[in-house]
Amino acid sequence: MRGGDREAEFREYLLADRTRLMRTALLLTAGDVHTAEDLVQTACTRVYVHWHRIKHEGAGPYAHRILVNAFLDERRRAGRHPEVVTAETLEPRLTDVPDQTDTLAIRDALLDLAPRQRAVLVLRYFQDLDVATCARILECTEGTVKSQTAKALKRLKDLMSEETDRTTGSG
Amino acid sequence: MDDVKRLLEGFADRAAEALPDADIEADVTRGRRALRRVKRRRRVAGVLCVAAVSALALAIGNQVKWWGNSSEVAGGTSEPEKTAAPRTTAPAAKPSSGETMSMFGASVVQLVANKQPWNTIDCTLTPKGWAAENPIAANRVVLSQPKTRTADSAAKVVLQAAPQARSLSAVRVADGNGKTFHIGTLDGRLTGQVKLTDQWLLVELPTGTVEWPDDVLRRFMDSCTVN
Numbered sequence: 001m002r003g004g005d006r007e008a009e010f011r012e013y014l015l016a017d018r019t020r021l022m023r024t025a026l027l028l029t030a031g032d033v034h035t036a037e038d039l040v041q042t043a044c045t046r047v048y049v050h051w052h053r054i055k056h057e058g059a060g061p062y063a064h065r066i067l068v069n070a071f072l073d074e075r076r077r078a079g080r081h082p083e084v085v086t087a088e089t090l091e092p093r094l095t096d097v098p099d100q101t102d103t104l105a106i107r108d109a110l111l112d113l114a115p116r117q118r119a120v121l122v123l124r125y126f127q128d129l130d131v132a133t134c135a136r137i138l139e140c141t142e143g144t145v146k147s148q149t150a151k152a153l154k155r156l157k158d159l160m161s162e163e164t165d166r167t168t169g170s171g
Numbered sequence: 172m173d174d175v176k177r178l179l180e181g182f183a184d185r186a187a188e189a190l191p192d193a194d195i196e197a198d199v200t201r202g203r204r205a206l207r208r209v210k211r212r213r214r215v216a217g218v219l220c221v222a223a224v225s226a227l228a229l230a231i232g233n234q235v236k237w238w239g240n241s242s243e244v245a246g247g248t249s250e251p252e253k254t255a256a257p258r259t260t261a262p263a264a265k266p267s268s269g270e271t272m273s274m275f276g277a278s279v280v281q282l283v284a285n286k287q288p289w290n291t292i293d294c295t296l297t298p299k300g301w302a303a304e305n306p307i308a309a310n311r312v313v314l315s316q317p318k319t320r321t322a323d324s325a326a327k328v329v330l331q332a333a334p335q336a337r338s339l340s341a342v343r344v345a346d347g348n349g350k351t352f353h354i355g356t357l358d359g360r361l362t363g364q365v366k367l368t369d370q371w372l373l374v375e376l377p378t379g380t381v382e383w384p385d386d387v388l389r390r391f392m393d394s395c396t397v398n
Contacts, residue, residue, distance in 0.1 A: 007199055007203075010202065014195045015195065018193045019193070023186075026187055027179055027183050031182070031186045033186070033190065041198065044202065048206065049206050103182060103185050106182045107182070125176045128176075156178075160178075
């Protein structure tokens with residue numbers, strides 16, 4: 001039965017790939033668990049609906065494409081209608097590790113990057129995708145991917161250096 | 172660039188470590204619901220498309236019918252301008268073609284110029300393919316189709332002039348050109364009558380005909396005079 005095939009195959013795909021999707025979403029959202037979970041749920045739902053169309057090309061690439069585009073849409077909407085924070089925001093759920101300072105520094109650095117720069121960084125260095133694939137996912141030219149990558153790397157390096165100087169200076 | 176990769180992987184690992192296990196069943200349920208919504212939307216869109224296409228086809232059919240009617244008459248009188256009273260029930264014999272349009276498959280009789288002089292009763296229009304039977308009586312004209320081999324006048328169009336009107340059933344009344352047209356049934360036949368000067372013209376149509384809508388019968392009667 002067609003419906004049964006879809007569900008069984010979809011479950012199998014989720015078991016294999018959901019964790020990776022979630023890690024990508026956490027990077028895109030700079031550790032915002034709730035937004036990351038929303039993005040992953042959006043991507044999974046779209047994968048399910050279009051399962052028979054995409055399963056041959058590979059659900060993984062499609063899911064990651066949906067994830068990144070959902071993230072960029074969400075950032076665009078947030079830019080138009082920014083949230084007003086009226087209470088203390090929750091810190092990302094981080095384990096009790098000695099280098100928590102570094103984690104927070106990375107988080108702040110990621111937050112400081114523009115959404116597209118963050119997406120490019122995640123796709124190129126976390127997902128190990130090539131420039132052409134990134135361009136297809138982000139629906140831009142390869143030149144844009146390269147320039148965004150360069151800007152993102154420079155900004156990340158500057159931010160991490162500032163953080164290191166600040167930590168050294170206060171330590 | 173390995174540094175960047177290590178940085179990102181380390182951050183992702185730490186961020187994901189404390190998370191609970193994913194609820195796969197919830198994802199499946201969400202997907203199922205979304206698929207149902209998509210299918211429902213497609214069904215509604217499909218129904219709306221069919222409705223739109225049907226409405227378009229009806230509109231085009233109506234246009235074709237109106238254009239067809241306006242080109243059929245050679246020198247005939249125009250249709251009565253307005254209807255004085257709303258239509259009443261259809262004649263008892265057979266479903267009247269008064270409301271039947273050509274686009275529903277029923278053929279409608281065509282009125283053409285009458286080149287054959289009759290007698291006391293004379294009409295400038297005549298149904299196409301019908302001819303007056305000879306001899307033509309003074310106050311009675313019987314029209315038949317050449318293919319009709321019967322003496323039964325119930326299968327023919329009978330025009331009669333009389334000083335008195337006949338009582339019709341299920342009458343519909345319409346005014347036009349200064350005349351009042353009455354259409355109803357008489358002895359099971361679709362019949363029209365109109366007062367012309369001091370005589371009544373009665374037009375009885377073949378029993379069970381569906382080819383004479385009211386407007387065509389009115390135009391035919393309007394083209395007639397009684398001398």
